[in-house]
Amino acid sequence: MELLIPGLILVALMVYASTRIKRTAAAAFEAETVETDEFIMQKPAGFLHVIGGDAKYAFETYSKDFGASGADDTRRATATLRIDRDRTVDHVLADRMPKEATVIDDITEIIDEVRYRVVETEWSENEIEFSGIHKLAEHGGKVYDLEARMLRDTTGETAAGIETIVDSFRVK
Numbered sequence: 593m594e595l596l597i598p599g600l601i602l603v604a605l606m607v608y609a610s611t612r613i614k615r616t617a618a619a620a621f622e623a624e625t626v627e628t629d630e631f632i633m634q635k636p637a638g639f640l641h642v643i644g645g646d647a648k649y650a651f652e653t654y655s656k657d658f659g660a661s662g663a664d665d666t667r668r669a670t671a672t673l674r675i676d677r678d679r680t681v682d683h684v685l686a687d688r689m690p691k692e693a694t695v696i697d698d699i700t701e702i703i704d705e706v707r708y709r710v711v712e713t714e715w716s717e718n719e720i721e722f723s724g725i726h727k728l729a730e731h732g733g734k735v736y737d738l739e740a741r742m743l744r745d746t747t748g749e750t751a752a753g754i755e756t757i758v759d760s761f762r763v764k
Contacts, residue, residue, distance in 0.1 A: 621656050631673065631736060634760035636753035639669070650675050651738075653757070655750050659743045663720045668750045669742035671757045676735045681709055681728045684735045689726065690715045696723075706731050706763050714744065721745070725754070729763045736763050 623637040628650070635641050635653055642652040651673035659666045676684055693713035701708050711726045721744035729736045738761045740754045 626651060630675065630734075630764055632760075632762050632764065633738075634756050636749075636756045638749055639671075639753055639757075649673060655742075655753065657750060659720070659745075663743055666720060666743065668746050669740070669754050671738065671740040671754065673761075674737045674739070676737070677733060679735050681730050681735055684737050685709070685711060685726060685728060688737060688739060689713060690717070690722075690724070692716065693724065703762060710758070725758050727758050727761055731763045 620640055621638055624635050624641065626633050626635050626641060630650070633651070638656050639653045640656065642649075642654070645652045649672045651671070653671050654667045655669040657668040658664060659668055674684075674688075689711070690713070693715040695711060695713055697710070697712040699710050701710065706729050709726075709728045711728075713724045713726075715722055715724070722741055723744045723746075724742075725738075725740045727738040727740075738758065740758050742751065742754050746754075
């Protein structure tokens with residue numbers, strides 16, 4: 593009997609902590625606007641914004657879901673933003689696009705007086721098929737390269753999420 597009350601208190605604390613952890617983890621995958629002094633974009637629900645990740649990225653996100661049948665360890669979709677100085681869009685694209693990639697579309701668009709180049713590609717890596725989009729902008733002596741990758745069989749919310757990230761990306 594003497595252990596019943598402390599045991600109940602301990603169980604209550606564990607339930608409380610578990611609930612808070614689950615709530616915090618779920619909130620991390622909610623939609624949000626990511627804005628810095630240099631760029632702005634929308635991160636859709638179902639994607640996690642990596643904070644304090646790889647230093648070479650100004651922005652990094654990945655989908656909650658993984659692939660299936662042979663791609664079990666691969667995130668269904670990822671997006672990263674790199675910012676380079678003293679380079680051109682063509683040089684950055686040549687360095688970052690997979691060598692075996694096939695270009696599906698290559699367009700230029702101008703938004704708020706900033707020229708963006710959007711290149712869509714497809715390729716295979718280790719028998720896994722990918723689709724990718726590079727959205728590049730040259731502004732203020734810097735090249736911004738937003739690279740979105742997804743498993744080629746990705747559809748639904750995850751594919752729409754990548755589209756949201758790419759479409760909403762703007763350089764300030």
